[in-house]
Amino acid sequence: MLAKTARLTESGDFARATKSGIRYTSPNFVGYLYITNDTSQPARAGLIISKAVGGSVARHRLARKIRHCLRDCYTQLPNGGLLVVRGLNNAVGADCASEIKDIVVNVVKKANERAIKK
Numbered sequence: 699m700l701a702k703t704a705r706l707t708e709s710g711d712f713a714r715a716t717k718s719g720i721r722y723t724s725p726n727f728v729g730y731l732y733i734t735n736d737t738s739q740p741a742r743a744g745l746i747i748s749k750a751v752g753g754s755v756a757r758h759r760l761a762r763k764i765r766h767c768l769r770d771c772y773t774q775l776p777n778g779g780l781l782v783v784r785g786l787n788n789a790v791g792a793d794c795a796s797e798i799k800d801i802v803v804n805v806v807k808k809a810n811e812r813a814i815k816k
Contacts, residue, residue, distance in 0.1 A: 700769055706744030706780060715780040716746075720812065722804040726789035727764075729801035733809055734778040741775035743768050747785040756790050767798035774802055776809065 706712060719732035745764055747757045764783055775781055783801065 700743060700765060700772065703740055704742055704772060706742045706782065711742070711780050712744055712746065712782055715744075715782040716784075719780065719782070720805050720808045722801050722808065724797045724801055726786050726794075727797055727801055728784040728786065729798075729805050730780075730782040730784070731775075731805035731809055732780040733776055733813075734780065737777040739778050741772065741777060741779040741781065743772065743775070743781040743783070745783050745785070747789075748787075750787045751785055752790055757785075760785050760789055760794075763794040764798060767795045768802075770795075771799050771802040774806055776806065779809075781805070 706715070715730045715732040719730035722729045722731075745761050747761055747764075749757070751757050751760060764785065768781075768783070781802070783798065
């Protein structure tokens with residue numbers, strides 16, 4: 699479980715990350731990372747899981763798996779970063795750990811590449 703300070707809770711933060719953030723897509727998930735200018739704040743992460751994934755039990759089971767995987771790779775996120783992971787329709791039976799780790803690594807790598815270009 700992520701600490702309370704590490705969770706995205708406001709809809710504006712979700713919108714900022716999904717609309718303006720760096721995106722990386724895997725077969726079962728989409729990851730978005732938006733880096734704010736405020737590096738004094740810790741990174742925060744949130745989940746979006748639509749009803750197309752399945753019923754309530756399936757969605758919550760997937761959310762628990764994703765949160766568990768995020769806890770392990772949360773330290774790789776830059777300070778002030780907003781990470782959103784969207785579970786796609788076929789994500790219920792997926793191996794979350796490796797895909798979530800790939801998403802975090804790739805969006806951080808893309809963010810670093812963009813920072814170097816600027």
